[in-house]
Amino acid sequence: MSKLKALQNDTYNQHYIAQVEQRFNAIDSTIDKKNREIYAFSIQDRANYKLGNPSKVEIKYNLSVNDLYTFERIDEKFRLNFERFFEEYENQLFPATSHLITKINNCNTEIRQELIDIFKLKILNNFRNPYCIEQTLNTFDDLQKYRPSDNVLNEIYQKIENNRNNETRARAEELRVSENDYIQWIKSLFLLLTIDFEDCQNIFDKSIERIFNDSRKIIHVSINSYTGEYGDKYVALSDRSFVLLQNSPTQLVYQFNLSATVLLTYSFTDKNDSLFSDVYEEAHQLGISISPELVEKIIGNRNIIPQIKKNDLNALGKYNQRVIDYSHSKVFCKGDTIYLGD
Numbered sequence: 001m002s003k004l005k006a007l008q009n010d011t012y013n014q015h016y017i018a019q020v021e022q023r024f025n026a027i028d029s030t031i032d033k034k035n036r037e038i039y040a041f042s043i044q045d046r047a048n049y050k051l052g053n054p055s056k057v058e059i060k061y062n063l064s065v066n067d068l069y070t071f072e073r074i075d076e077k078f079r080l081n082f083e084r085f086f087e088e089y090e091n092q093l094f095p096a097t098s099h100l101i102t103k104i105n106n107c108n109t110e111i112r113q114e115l116i117d118i119f120k121l122k123i124l125n126n127f128r129n130p131y132c133i134e135q136t137l138n139t140f141d142d143l144q145k146y147r148p149s150d151n152v153l154n155e156i157y158q159k160i161e162n163n164r165n166n167e168t169r170a171r172a173e174e175l176r177v178s179e180n181d182y183i184q185w186i187k188s189l190f191l192l193l194t195i196d197f198e199d200c201q202n203i204f205d206k207s208i209e210r211i212f213n214d215s216r217k218i219i220h221v222s223i224n225s226y227t228g229e230y231g232d233k234y235v236a237l238s239d240r241s242f243v244l245l246q247n248s249p250t251q252l253v254y255q256f257n258l259s260a261t262v263l264l265t266y267s268f269t270d271k272n273d274s275l276f277s278d279v280y281e282e283a284h285q286l287g288i289s290i291s292p293e294l295v296e297k298i299i300g301n302r303n304i305i306p307q308i309k310k311n312d313l314n315a316l317g318k319y320n321q322r323v324i325d326y327s328h329s330k331v332f333c334k335g336d337t338i339y340l341g342d
Contacts, residue, residue, distance in 0.1 A: 011083040017063040018090040024259035054336040085193040089121045125241035131328040222265040230311040233339040236323040237332040260334035317341025
């Protein structure tokens with residue numbers, strides 16, 4: 001299928017957090033998926049973690065905006081947007097999440113591919129989230145210097161650039177960004193998803209691959225699950241879809257809701273960071289010599305280090321507090337109360 005054909009579809013209700021992701025937090029997961037609901041809470045007092053009364057909302061209409069990513073209407077039905085590109089990643093989430101949950105329940109740590117597939121969609125939710133436009137533009141600042149060399153893609157890119165009208169101005173005002181930033185955001189998503197390298201990977205996939213194959217980094221993934229007597233203590237979902245816990249030159253930490261009962265924390269740390277310097281120093285004080293080469297041998301190619309934890313309520317309470325602090329205006333949950341710690 002050509003890129004132009006792939007951009008054409010009739011979807012106008014465009015989710016910035018996938019329905020499949022929200023359904024892992026559905027109030028009742030036994031009913032038809034089209035009818036599932038989730039509890040929504042408005043943030044009333046962020047500093048004191050105070051939320052409004054919960055209300056049930058339909059997932060099929062939740063965390064979506066009509067024509068958010070549409071940059072041209074072909075006719076009354078069809079338009080150009082990124083829905084098919086997003087679906088490619090969304091379709092990977094259900095099997096990856098289901099397999100991961102099954103494996104962690106069996107204490108199976110052979111979960112590298114599942115963790116990569118899940119991270120792809122979770123971080124894509126960051127980039128496509130309308131409440132993270134400024135952050136996305138800062139992340140991909142260099143993309144603003146380029147345009148497609150392919151003539152067909154360049155024509156589409158120009159369509160996005162020229163798509164400035166009352167609707168885009170109103171959308172930008174609604175999202176509290178400039179019209180130029182809104183258009184640049186759509187252009188950045190276009191470049192990330194449609195420009196392929198020789199190996200047929202797009203810029204987004206290539207970026208994720210490089211992150212997970214970077215031998216200079218250690219990727220620690222903490223997987224907290226809540227079962228048994230703690231099974232009613234639920235992991236909240238942010239309207240931004242993630243929590244950025246740490247962002248420094250040497251360490252990047254994201255937290256994600258995988259489901260109502262599983263919390264994921266991805267920590268990307270440079271091997272030369274103080275985290276490892278402390279190990280070297282302690283070893284030196286004990287008269288033990290540890291070289292970076294030895295650390296490399298110990299770690300080998302397994303730069304993803306998973307850690308499975310069960311029923312850590314302290315971690316859950318702190319995460320849910322951060323969700324309230326980090327979200328734009330709403331928080332979502334399977335239950336009608338959100339656990340914030342004892």
